[in-house]
Amino acid sequence: MDDSSAELCSICLSAITERAITVPCNHYTFDFGCLARWLQQSSNCPLCKAEVTAVEYDWRSPTDFKTFRPPKKPDPDTLQNQPTIRSQLGGRFQTRRPVHRRPYSPPSPDTALLRRRYVYRNRLYSLHVGSNRISRYRNLTPQMITNSPDLQSRARMWIRRELRVFAFLNSDSDNSDASGSRLSNNAEFLLTYIISILKTVDIKSSTGHAEDLLQEFLGRENARLFLHELNAWLRSPYTKLEDWDRNIQYGEPLPERFDEHGRGIGRMQQRGCRSRSQTPHSERRIYRERYPLSRYEPD
Structure with missing residues (x-):
């Protein structure tokens, strides 16, 4: 839809960057990110107050689009026993994982x-890594991402893999439990939600607005690290994840082997432990003491 840039979202009154259509009332003057945030608070359409049973988004043709189905509003008697979309996507509540859901057990996860x-x-x-002709790194703006299908494609590639880090966003495809299916759907929803953030918000802004939007789903510390790494990937010249993995550097060596939960086994790799712009160890130690691991820890 080529006219979306000239049309305003009915919720935020800013230009629509990712059109979303409500079902069944078919109102289409919404930006996907705004509508997604609205439906976290209310299941009713912002314009006509009809209950929204689905959201159609990521339109490529009249027959090629994606559908997100918000969780049904529970009966008052069972409200306390039903996990909300926030808790399913990594909220603060201990009930994030339903009691009868099978434990997450990924089939032979790859080393990356x-x-x-x-x-x-x-x-x-x-x-x-500094931006220059030698490194080929560059700084980005939301407008650059909005105007570049290539940047959006690279962002989707990285985000799809990164969301697999968090066990609570993924479920076994053979699991017939309804909540398991909903979690898979919500992981796809979160991918589109993050792309919408990239198009409208500077993820490196000192205001921390992007972090605020994402922390509801991943937790504050994970959201901060997620956005830092996403920015590093998008700034880089790499088009393949394996090339980025091979060249990205950290302030300390990484293990050579890992258990299924991402804990290091054996001696450390020396790759990536030195850099001209290395962050002081004391700064990382202070950060870890200030922001200890929480229940949002990747499983």
Whole structure:
């Protein structure tokens, strides 16, 4: 829909960057990010107050789009026993995982994913690389991402893998439990939600607005690290995740092997432990003491 840039979202009154259509009332003057946040608070359409049973978004043609189905509003008698969308996506509540849901057991996760879990478990921030002709790193703005299908494609590639770090966002495809299916759907929803944030918010802004939007789903510490690493990937010249994995550097060595939860096994790799822009160890130690691991820890 080429006219979306000239049309305003009925919720925030800013230009629509990712059109979303409510079902069944078919109102279409919403930005996906705004509507998603609205439905976290209310299941009713912002314009006509009809109950929204689905949201159609990521339109590529009249027959090619994605559908997100918000959780049904529970009966008052069972409200306390039903997990909300926030709790399912990583909220603050102990009831995030339903009692009868099978424990997350990924089938032979690859080393790259386990390495990413180790990074989150130990709160490791990749070291900064300056923007210049030699490094080919560059600084980005929301407008650049909005106007670049290539940047959006690279962002989706990285986000899809990174969301697999968090066990509570993923479920076994053979699990017939309804909540398990909903979690898979919500992981896809969160991908589109983050792309919407990238198009409208500077993720490195000192205001921390992007972090505020994402922390409801991943937790504050994970959201901060997630956005830092996403920015490092998008600024880099790499188009393949394995190339980025091989070249990204951290302020301390990484293990060579990991268990299924991303804990290090054996001696450390020396790759990535030195850099001209290395962050002081004392700064990382202070950060870890200030922001200890919480229940949002990647499983």
